[in-house]
Amino acid sequence: MSTSHGSSYARAWTIARTDLRQLRQARDFWMPLMIIASLFFVVIPGILLLIITRVSNIELASQLSDVIGALPTAIQEHVKGESGPTQASYALAVYLFAPLAIVVPLTVSSAVGANTIIGERERGSGEFLAHSPASEREIYLGKLIAALIPGYLTAFVGFGLYSLIVNLLVGPKVGGWFFPTTSWVLLMFWVLPPFICLALAMILAISARVSSAAAAQQSSALVTLPLILIAYSVASGSMFEGNMLAILIGAGAWIGAILALTRSSKAVRRERLLGMGG
Numbered sequence: 001m002s003t004s005h006g007s008s009y010a011r012a013w014t015i016a017r018t019d020l021r022q023l024r025q026a027r028d029f030w031m032p033l034m035i036i037a038s039l040f041f042v043v044i045p046g047i048l049l050l051i052i053t054r055v056s057n058i059e060l061a062s063q064l065s066d067v068i069g070a071l072p073t074a075i076q077e078h079v080k081g082e083s084g085p086t087q088a089s090y091a092l093a094v095y096l097f098a099p100l101a102i103v104v105p106l107t108v109s110s111a112v113g114a115n116t117i118i119g120e121r122e123r124g125s126g127e128f129l130a131h132s133p134a135s136e137r138e139i140y141l142g143k144l145i146a147a148l149i150p151g152y153l154t155a156f157v158g159f160g161l162y163s164l165i166v167n168l169l170v171g172p173k174v175g176g177w178f179f180p181t182t183s184w185v186l187l188m189f190w191v192l193p194p195f196i197c198l199a200l201a202m203i204l205a206i207s208a209r210v211s212s213a214a215a216a217q218q219s220s221a222l223v224t225l226p227l228i229l230i231a232y233s234v235a236s237g238s239m240f241e242g243n244m245l246a247i248l249i250g251a252g253a254w255i256g257a258i259l260a261l262t263r264s265s266k267a268v269r270r271e272r273l274l275g276m277g278g
Helices: 002-025 027-053 058-069 084-096 098-116 118-123 126-130 136-169 182-209 213-241 243-267
Strands: none
Touching: 002 027, 002 136, 027 084, 027 098, 027 136, 084 098, 084 136, 098 136, 098 182, 098 213, 136 182, 136 243, 182 213, 182 243
């Protein structure tokens, strides 16, 4: 039994590895995605935090203090720093940038997933895959892995770089390195992964049914945009309302993702890979 499972996973990984190799060679596809990720994880936070932490104008510092005073009481109690600029930079780093950390990886995985199955038909490799020893379940699993890895890689590399920037720019102002906080750890390792899986469950089902990559991209955008908005709201809520909410949201998202993935796995059929519908 274990040998059978091992062979099954090996075939799925072979499919995923082939897709990842093709993705790596398609620089015109992944370079824009990496630029977007770099902007939101590194460039924009770095510039804003650098500017705010170096504010010396008394009037502007007072205005930043007023902004912190307008935040919910629960947030104000956890904001560190003595001056307005320091408190503002801390709040920006810990609370206000959090939603972007969940939206960017979702966007990356969605873009990859939308093209993963329909792309086989357009490249002419769908027939080869349909007649391969891999089962429909193994093909689906391989495609899922190939779409998950770019999203997760973007999330964790971006998270690492963001953490470094926050600690280097804000850390010295609040007594040393403090990031990531517990809320961020929950967001990145508990809340984000099931949301990516949930998005891909819908996108892979679409990619298996449509007739062109353009149609797959358009349909997946319509489907995932509401999910991205929900994920954005969830990330904001989990940061402002506390860790327990994040734990509950993550648990609900995992249940939804498992159900969605199980259902969408039935969309991958050999006749669809051959362009015969079904």
